[in-house]
Amino acid sequence: MxxxxxxxxxxxxxxxxxxxxxxxxxxxxxxxxxxxxxxxxxxxxxxxxxxxxxxxxxxxxxxxxxxxxxxxxxxxxxxKEKELIKMAKDTEQNRTALYSPYAQEIDTLFAQGKRVNAFLKLGEHIYPEVTFSRVMGNANCLCSFEDGKIVIDQIGVFKVLVNIPVEKQIAAFTLTDVKQINLSFGKYYRHIGGDFVTLIDVVTDNQIYLLWVNSLKVAHAIWHYPQFSSTSIQVTKDFEQALSIEDEESAVEAIRTQEKLIPLFYGKQQ
Known part of the structure; x- marks a missing residue:
């Protein structure tokens, strides 16, 4: 073997x-x-x-x-069989973090219901400000919300250990096409510049776009973004109070203090 x-x-x-x-x-x-x-x-x-x-x-x-x-x-x-089964289950859960960093075509990943590593742009602000990983890679997807429009672009394609810049539009629709936006959080124990991520589901009539963003600030920004005032944004009640805090840094810290409620997204529990 x-x-x-x-x-x-x-x-x-x-x-x-x-x-x-x-x-x-x-x-x-x-x-x-x-x-x-x-x-x-x-x-x-x-x-x-x-x-x-x-x-x-x-x-x-x-x-x-x-x-x-x-x-x-x-x-x-x-x-031991029990240990092996647990490892397999944990790895299956963690695999979701690995679909996009070294992918060549992210439209295929979206079609398969995979969660894609992304930058998210709200007006002039882009989240995360910095991202890197030797294992999980840089985001090669950009999801932009601006002037009532949502555009999802592939911005990189993986070729022999390098992400090469590309410009490929994956989807474009208006905010009125969005049925709801789901926010949740994950924690990781790997060298990617932080310890929490925001999971974002953009739900339309025809497709669900599953994103993960290496930032907690993005959740606060989405929750307070004026253009989303008429959009259904779903988050568990455990985090509604934290996101409702006006000050961004205080809101992020409030999310972090509830670490026990945040499931493992990638890595091994420490």
Missing amino acids: SLAVGKQIKKFRQEQKLSQQELADYLNISRQTISKWELGKSLPDLENVILLAEYFNVSVDVLIGYKKSGFLKTLFEGR
């Missing part, structure tokens, strides 16, 4: 003309670790299996060269 995984990793790496060091940099691990995988001397853990499958755009079954059910038990032999 270990040889099959290593051979597949080496195959897909070479097909994309990546060095072991480039792949190691993407996963934030050492080159020696990649070498051990490819030589069959060790196995990638579950998180890295998912990252590699997403990166190479193949299923996990294909990546590990195994198609029978129960492959997780075989791949991670020796782990």
Whole structure:
């Protein structure tokens, strides 16, 4: 089994003309670790299996060269079944954070109901102000709200570990086409410049656009944006009071103090 995984990793790496060091940099691990995988001397853990499958755009079954059910038990032999099931469930939840950073076409992701890493523009203000990640990538989607119009653009396409700027309109509609906007929050434990994200669902008659934005300020901005005065904005009652605070910094701090009510979005609980 270990040889099959290593051979597949080496195959897909070479097909994309990546060095072991480039792949190691993407996963934030050492080159020696990649070498051990490819030589069959060790196995990638579950998180890295998912990252590699997403990166190479193949299923996990294909990546590990195994198609029978129960492959997780075989791949991670020796782990207790309960622990393995929990890891699989946690990883499935966390995968939602990984769909857009290294995607080539985000319109396909929206069509599949995936949550896309985005910048959000309200008038002249763009959120987040700064974003970066070696694992989760920079946002390559821009959702703009201005003058009663909403425009969603793809602003980057991933090519060999680099996001190349592009200009591609994904959708355009008026604010009156929006049935409601849902706001919720997620926390993460990964090196992406912060510890909370805002999850935004823009619901129209024809499509639901699922976004995640590396900012809590954006939730406060949406809640107080004058053009949304007639738009249904939904948030759990636990956070209504925090968002209603006029001062942005105080509102963000009020959200942070309720960390126990915010579910894990990505990473491992600390």
